[in-house]
Amino acid sequence: MVGYKFMGKAHSHAYRDVSFYFDNQVEPVLQAICGRDQAAVKEAAEKMGWLSYETDWRALIARDDIDLIDIVTPNSSHAEIAIAAAEAGKHVFCEKPLAMTFEQAKRMLAAVEKNNVLHMINHNYRFAPAVQFAKNLINSGRLGRIYHIRAIYLQDWIMDPQFPLVWRLSKEACGSGAHGDLAAHSIDLARFLVGEFKEVSGLMETFIKERPLVEGSSGLSGSASSSKTGPVHVDDASLFLARFENGAIGTFEATRFAGGNRNGNRFEINGEKGSVRWDMEKMNELDVYFHDDEVNVQGFRTISCTEEGHPFAAAYWPAGHIIGYEHTFINLVVELVKGLEKGESPAPNFVDGMKNQAVLEAVERSASLKRWVALSEIESKFS
Numbered sequence: 001m002v003g004y005k006f007m008g009k010a011h012s013h014a015y016r017d018v019s020f021y022f023d024n025q026v027e028p029v030l031q032a033i034c035g036r037d038q039a040a041v042k043e044a045a046e047k048m049g050w051l052s053y054e055t056d057w058r059a060l061i062a063r064d065d066i067d068l069i070d071i072v073t074p075n076s077s078h079a080e081i082a083i084a085a086a087e088a089g090k091h092v093f094c095e096k097p098l099a100m101t102f103e104q105a106k107r108m109l110a111a112v113e114k115n116n117v118l119h120m121i122n123h124n125y126r127f128a129p130a131v132q133f134a135k136n137l138i139n140s141g142r143l144g145r146i147y148h149i150r151a152i153y154l155q156d157w158i159m160d161p162q163f164p165l166v167w168r169l170s171k172e173a174c175g176s177g178a179h180g181d182l183a184a185h186s187i188d189l190a191r192f193l194v195g196e197f198k199e200v201s202g203l204m205e206t207f208i209k210e211r212p213l214v215e216g217s218s219g220l221s222g223s224a225s226s227s228k229t230g231p232v233h234v235d236d237a238s239l240f241l242a243r244f245e246n247g248a249i250g251t252f253e254a255t256r257f258a259g260g261n262r263n264g265n266r267f268e269i270n271g272e273k274g275s276v277r278w279d280m281e282k283m284n285e286l287d288v289y290f291h292d293d294e295v296n297v298q299g300f301r302t303i304s305c306t307e308e309g310h311p312f313a314a315a316y317w318p319a320g321h322i323i324g325y326e327h328t329f330i331n332l333v334v335e336l337v338k339g340l341e342k343g344e345s346p347a348p349n350f351v352d353g354m355k356n357q358a359v360l361e362a363v364e365r366s367a368s369l370k371r372w373v374a375l376s377e378i379e380s381k382f383s
């Protein structure tokens, strides 16, 4: 694993727990992690249970006792590490967004395919049991034709203008702001639940254009260095409208300026026979509405997706004994190890990562040109 902070902790925990809860044939061995600071990476290895460490990812990839490279570093490094790993014959598991651009994502997919290695991307929210249950309801036709998806991903951790220019606010390190960080998740959920995007119309805004330079940062925290400041080149908020290939329409809003919302990843889907709505901060629950209920009792009902028949529930606890954020990673890692068992790239993989990147890029292009952009415009540019 390259990187070992926020996502490093989530992935390490999932590797350690997956065989405790699930019966998989392939068992992850936490062979080595990599970070640039020797003392810090050594400490992280000891704390999280990794057997060894490296201080250069190239040395990690060169080792012949490693089969899978897991990339949990800032976005700007994903492509270089993933392509080098694939060329060394390693399977690749990469954090989202897959890349900085659609063109880069396409090269990453080409590299894993050419070198015949397995690949996966970490869109963990798909693996909340309630989201999988929503998918089952949609697939079985319980909602009928899908008309709408309304997806929002609201955070508020950078509202203070004195919050420093951490890597998530640096265009060189992450490509875009709330857009690639948060909208990428909503796009994945929409592709998973509704279908492929056809065209988009976007709007992006940066409210705070200058911030203090950073001293240190990790995950969603950071400290400012001095009175020196630098310009912010990424969006604080990104909004867009979408049409899907199947005729559904959608609205999307991703922002880090929605005061009071810590991790407000939510969606509502309306179909001809019913609706579902989900809120990450109450992730075990799915609100469901069925139009064929007797009219006097019609209304949203809240289902606790913890019954034995609900997705993943049998692996954990009795009904009503809820699971949390870290379990979305465990549930995803089950698919990863099953993919390794079968020799197949599980979903979501680099194909999904690339399609996601096309939507991200289409919205950015739309916002800068102030017009609708078809996904085919982005895809044909590099075909």
Ligand SMILES: NC(=O)c1ccc[n+]([C@@H]2O[C@H](COP(=O)([O-])OP(=O)(O)OC[C@H]3O[C@@H](n4cnc5c(N)ncnc54)[C@H](O)[C@@H]3O)[C@@H](O)[C@H]2O)c1
Residues within 6 Å of the ligand: 002, 003, 004, 005, 006, 007, 008, 034, 035, 036, 057, 072, 073, 074, 075, 077, 095, 096, 097, 122, 123, 124, 181, 217, 218, 219, 220
């Ligand atoms: N799936 C999710 O829900 C989710 C949540 C948060 C972050 N992410 C993604 O995970 C990735 C990492 O984010 P994070 O929040 O864990 O960041 P973080 O700042 O907490 O950790 C980044 C890690 O990468 C290391 N690093 C940076 N450059 C490196 C290099 N060249 N070589 C080796 N190590 C290097 C840092 O030392 C640190 O350990 C990003 O792509 C982000 O978009 C995904």
